Amino acid sequence: MLRRIALPAAALLTCVAGAAACSSSGSRLTLDDGTAVFVGEAYDGAVAAIGIPGTVVRLDGDCWGLDDGGSGLDVLVLEHGTTVSEDGGGVVTPDGVELHVGDDIYGGAGVVVDSGLVEQWREELPVCFSERGLAAVSDIEVEIQ
Numbered sequence: 001m002l003r004r005i006a007l008p009a010a011a012l013l014t015c016v017a018g019a020a021a022c023s024s025s026g027s028r029l030t031l032d033d034g035t036a037v038f039v040g041e042a043y044d045g046a047v048a049a050i051g052i053p054g055t056v057v058r059l060d061g062d063c064w065g066l067d068d069g070g071s072g073l074d075v076l077v078l079e080h081g082t083t084v085s086e087d088g089g090g091v092v093t094p095d096g097v098e099l100h101v102g103d104d105i106y107g108g109a110g111v112v113v114d115s116g117l118v119e120q121w122r123e124e125l126p127v128c129f130s131e132r133g134l135a136a137v138s139d140i141e142v143e144i145q
Helices: 115-124
Strands: 027-030 036-039 051-059 063-067 073-078 104-108 134-144
Touching: 051 073, 051 134, 063 134
Parallel strands: 036 063, 036 073, 073 134
Antiparallel strands: 027 036, 051 063, 051 104, 063 073, 104 134
């Protein structure tokens, strides 16, 4: 039986230079095994969400991705304030949800991602981004078995 940790969702946004609601606080976390996890910028607003389901996977190039079970693998970007988990093998979202590779998740498209930041990530880890889009997910629910 599956149990979900239910959290509200927000919408995917692109930060525009000079926009008041955005800040340049995006980052890249590094887990104990060297895997990169990308984190978007802070956002001061809220917008209705589009639901995003999938499984957290490790992509070629040593970064986290999201497998939606259909259209392919995308690079996973989590919300501002996400940190490395205590065990060093996962992350903890600002809502306190701990994630690891293999977790089935459902969230809202609600992470601010500046195009300049994405270009920086692409330059740093080109294999991760090779022919992949972004899955920017916030307010995540994890299916617990």
